[in-house]
Amino acid sequence: MSVEVIDRRPRLRRAQLNWLLTALPAFPLVLLVLRLWYLSRQDLPTMLLLVQYVSPLGMISALIIALIGIIPAIVLVLRTLGGILLVSSPDPNEAARRSLLGLTALRMPDWVVVLAVGLAGFTWQMRMLPALLMLVVAILGLTAVQRFPGERRMLVVATLAVPIALGVVELIWVWPGIRVALSAGETSTALLLVVPPLLGWLLTGPVPPRAARLATHWPAVLATLAAPIVVGALFLRAPVLPNSAVEIDDGAGIRVVRGQLVTVDDTATTVLQRGGDVVFIPNAQVRSKTLCPEPVRAQHSRITVRGWAVDESALEWAAPTRPVTGEVDPRCLGRALEPTTTKGVGR
Amino acid sequence: MHVRKVVIRRPPRPRRQLPLGSGPRARRGERALEGLRRTFTLPEQTVRSFGASLAPWRLAGIGVVLVLVLAFSWVRLFHLGPPSIEDLRRSAGIDEWTTLPIGVKDDQPGVAYRDPEYGTWSGFDIDIAYMIAEDLGFRRDEVRFYGIESEDRSRMEATxxxxxxxPVKLVIASYSITKEREDMPNVMFSESYLHTEQSVITLHGHPPVASLEEFAGKTVCTLSASTSATTAEKSGAELVRRNRVSECFQLLDKADVDAVxxxxxxxxxxxFLHPAKYDHWDLGDDRTEPWGVSVGANEALRDLVNVTLYRSCTDPxxxxxxxxYARNFIPEAPLQTSAPGKPLTPLARPQQPVTKRPDVRELPWEDLTP
Structure with missing residues (x-):
C-alpha cells in the first residue's frame, strides 16, 4: 500500500537558497569595508583619507590572494561530508531533501570538483597536499558507491585498493619529512603529513545511518557559522598599503618614521603610523624612503620534504620570488641609514 | 376490499463483527507499540550499501579528523605555542631603540678595558657584547659602552x-650568576657565557699560596658586592673592599695590601701586562664562577640573548x-706563572658553556636539510 506524501519542503528550501545567494556576494564587500575601518583604527577622518587613496583593485587582489586557498577547501569538504551523508542514508533523495548539505553534494557537478582540486593543488601549502589527496580519494570512493552500488569488484577497487595503494605511496614519499618534523618538535606538521594517508581509505563509505546526520550535517553547519569569523580574522590582518620607512631630517636630528605610505604629492608625504596617527611630512624634510617587509612573519617552518619546503605552495615554488637576504634595512628597524656618532657621551 | 397487511421484516442488519482488539483502547495500544517499535528497532535493511561493515570505524575516523581540524585551526588562528623571534623582538621593544647602551667594566684589561688615550674599548666582555648586539640588529657604531661599578650592576646604572x-639595557660586566643575585628584583641572568674561578694575585716574590686561608691575618683586597668577597670573608683574612679592581691594584703596588x-x-x-711585577696563584677552590648577562626585567631580551649564546654554542x-677567547685569553695564558716551569694558573674554561635551547618557535639559522 503506497501513501501519497505531499511534500511542501522544497519551496522552503528554495527560500533558504535565495537568502544564501543574497548574503554570499555581500560578504566580501563587508570584508573590504571592515578592512579599511580596521586600518584606520575606527577613526572616521582617517578612514575618509584612506578611502581617497586606497585603490579598490589593490584591496580586491589582497582579498583574492588571502582567500584563494579557502574556496576549494569549502567545495571539497562540503562534497565529502555530503557524500558520506548521502551514502549513509537509506534513500539519498530523502537525505538531500532533509539537509542542505546533502542537496549540495547531490547536485554538485563533477567539473566543479575537478576545478577545485586543481586550484587547491596549486595554492595549498605542501603540508596540506596529503589532506587534499585524502579528500580526492574519499570523493572518488563515495561517488562510486553512490552511483554504482551493485558492482562489487569495481567498488572494492575504488574504495579499498586505490586509497590504500595511494596512501602507502604517499607515506613512502613524505616519510623523511615526517621524521624531520618530529625531531624538530613540529607536531602539527607531522600530524598533517601522517594522518591523511592513514585515514584516507576509511572515509570511502557509509557511517551508521542514525549517526550520519550528527557526523556530517552538524559539523558542516558549525563550520559554516564559524567560517565568516575565521575568514574575517585572516583577511583583516592582511596588509593593504605598503609598509615603509621614511627617513626625515626636521632640524632636530635624523629620525625614521615607520608606517604605511598612503600617498606622495607635490608638497608632502603622507604616512599612516603604527598607532593610527596620520603624519604629513613636507617633502623637503624627507631624506630617503624604503619599502619594508611585513613585520609579522607567518609561521615559517624549516622543514622540507625532498627539497620542497612544507609551507610553500606549488605556485610559490613555480613562480619566481624575491631572494630573501639576511640583511634587514636599518631604516625598517627605526635607525638612520648612516649611523651618526654623537660626541662625548660614553663612546 | 381486503387490504392485506404485510409486514416485511427486513433481515436484521448484520452486526459488524469487530476484530478482537480494535476498539479505541486497542487502537491506542497499537499506536503506542508502533512508536516503541520505531524507536527501538533498526529499520529493515533494504539494501546494504557497500562498505557498511566498516561503518562504526568510519564514524570514529571522522571524529578523529574533526578533532584534529579543530585543534589545528585553533593553534593556527591564535598562534599558540612558543613565541617566534619576531614576537620576542616586539615584546622586548628592541625596534624602538636607536642605540644599545651596555654597562661594562672599564678597567679590566683582557676582559673590558677602555683606553684612556684613544677611547677604544677592548676585551672579552666587549667582544661578547658586540656579538649579542649584532644578533639584535645593532651595528657596532650603535652600541654605546658605559663603565659600571660592581655594586651598581644589580641596579643597571652606569656612568x-x-x-x-x-641607565643601561644590558650588563656584561664579569657578573657571576648566583641564586642570591637572581632573587634581586632588577636582576635577570641569561645563560652563562664564560666559566672561570676565583684566584689570588700577589707581588712577585711572595711564597706560594694554595688557598685563601693562608692569608689569615694579612690584608686581601677584593671587589665589593662580588662573589670573591664572600669567599674571602670566610677565610679569616682582613678584607679591604674597593669598587674598582684598578684601585685594588694601586693598593697592591704600594704594598698596602698583601694580595688581590x-x-x-x-x-x-x-x-699579562706586568708579568714580572705580580705572581698569579691558583686557589684550590672547586667553585666555578659562571659569568652571565643581566637584562634587568626584560624577559624577552633575555630569551634573545640566549638565542645568540645557543647559536654560538651549537652552530658549527x-x-x-x-x-x-683566542684574541683575549690565549695570549695571556702562557704568562700566568710565577716562574718558567712552575704550574700555570688557568684563566677560564676554553669552551663555551653549554647553553640550553631557548623556547622559541624557530631559530633563524637552523637548516634541517642535509
Whole structure:
C-alpha cells in the first residue's frame, strides 16, 4: 500500500537558497569595508583619507590572494561530508531533501570538483597536499558507491585498493619529512603529513545511518557559522598599503618614521603610523624612503620534504620570488641609514 | 376490499463483527507499540550499501579528523605555542631603540678595558657584547659602552665620562650568576657565557699560596658586592673592599695590601701586562664562577640573548666566541706563572658553556636539510 506524501519542503528550501545567494556576494564587500575601518583604527577622518587613496583593485587582489586557498577547501569538504551523508542514508533523495548539505553534494557537478582540486593543488601549502589527496580519494570512493552500488569488484577497487595503494605511496614519499618534523618538535606538521594517508581509505563509505546526520550535517553547519569569523580574522590582518620607512631630517636630528605610505604629492608625504596617527611630512624634510617587509612573519617552518619546503605552495615554488637576504634595512628597524656618532657621551 | 397487511421484516442488519482488539483502547495500544517499535528497532535493511561493515570505524575516523581540524585551526588562528623571534623582538621593544647602551667594566684589561688615550674599548666582555648586539640588529657604531661599578650592576646604572648616571639595557660586566643575585628584583641572568674561578694575585716574590686561608691575618683586597668577597670573608683574612679592581691594584703596588683576590680571568689581564711585577696563584677552590648577562626585567631580551649564546654554542659555522677567547685569553695564558716551569694558573674554561635551547618557535639559522 503506497501513501501519497505531499511534500511542501522544497519551496522552503528554495527560500533558504535565495537568502544564501543574497548574503554570499555581500560578504566580501563587508570584508573590504571592515578592512579599511580596521586600518584606520575606527577613526572616521582617517578612514575618509584612506578611502581617497586606497585603490579598490589593490584591496580586491589582497582579498583574492588571502582567500584563494579557502574556496576549494569549502567545495571539497562540503562534497565529502555530503557524500558520506548521502551514502549513509537509506534513500539519498530523502537525505538531500532533509539537509542542505546533502542537496549540495547531490547536485554538485563533477567539473566543479575537478576545478577545485586543481586550484587547491596549486595554492595549498605542501603540508596540506596529503589532506587534499585524502579528500580526492574519499570523493572518488563515495561517488562510486553512490552511483554504482551493485558492482562489487569495481567498488572494492575504488574504495579499498586505490586509497590504500595511494596512501602507502604517499607515506613512502613524505616519510623523511615526517621524521624531520618530529625531531624538530613540529607536531602539527607531522600530524598533517601522517594522518591523511592513514585515514584516507576509511572515509570511502557509509557511517551508521542514525549517526550520519550528527557526523556530517552538524559539523558542516558549525563550520559554516564559524567560517565568516575565521575568514574575517585572516583577511583583516592582511596588509593593504605598503609598509615603509621614511627617513626625515626636521632640524632636530635624523629620525625614521615607520608606517604605511598612503600617498606622495607635490608638497608632502603622507604616512599612516603604527598607532593610527596620520603624519604629513613636507617633502623637503624627507631624506630617503624604503619599502619594508611585513613585520609579522607567518609561521615559517624549516622543514622540507625532498627539497620542497612544507609551507610553500606549488605556485610559490613555480613562480619566481624575491631572494630573501639576511640583511634587514636599518631604516625598517627605526635607525638612520648612516649611523651618526654623537660626541662625548660614553663612546 | 381486503387490504392485506404485510409486514416485511427486513433481515436484521448484520452486526459488524469487530476484530478482537480494535476498539479505541486497542487502537491506542497499537499506536503506542508502533512508536516503541520505531524507536527501538533498526529499520529493515533494504539494501546494504557497500562498505557498511566498516561503518562504526568510519564514524570514529571522522571524529578523529574533526578533532584534529579543530585543534589545528585553533593553534593556527591564535598562534599558540612558543613565541617566534619576531614576537620576542616586539615584546622586548628592541625596534624602538636607536642605540644599545651596555654597562661594562672599564678597567679590566683582557676582559673590558677602555683606553684612556684613544677611547677604544677592548676585551672579552666587549667582544661578547658586540656579538649579542649584532644578533639584535645593532651595528657596532650603535652600541654605546658605559663603565659600571660592581655594586651598581644589580641596579643597571652606569656612568658616562662626565660621571652622569646612565641607565643601561644590558650588563656584561664579569657578573657571576648566583641564586642570591637572581632573587634581586632588577636582576635577570641569561645563560652563562664564560666559566672561570676565583684566584689570588700577589707581588712577585711572595711564597706560594694554595688557598685563601693562608692569608689569615694579612690584608686581601677584593671587589665589593662580588662573589670573591664572600669567599674571602670566610677565610679569616682582613678584607679591604674597593669598587674598582684598578684601585685594588694601586693598593697592591704600594704594598698596602698583601694580595688581590677576584676572578682569574680579570687578574690574568694584569699579570699579562706586568708579568714580572705580580705572581698569579691558583686557589684550590672547586667553585666555578659562571659569568652571565643581566637584562634587568626584560624577559624577552633575555630569551634573545640566549638565542645568540645557543647559536654560538651549537652552530658549527659560528665561531665568534672562539675568536673572542683566542684574541683575549690565549695570549695571556702562557704568562700566568710565577716562574718558567712552575704550574700555570688557568684563566677560564676554553669552551663555551653549554647553553640550553631557548623556547622559541624557530631559530633563524637552523637548516634541517642535509
Amino acid at each position: 658616562d665620562l662626565e660621571q652622569n648616571p646612565v 683576590s677576584t676572578d682569574a680571568a680579570i687578574l690574568g689581564g694584569y699579570k 659555522k659560528d665561531n665568534r666566541w672562539e675568536t673572542a
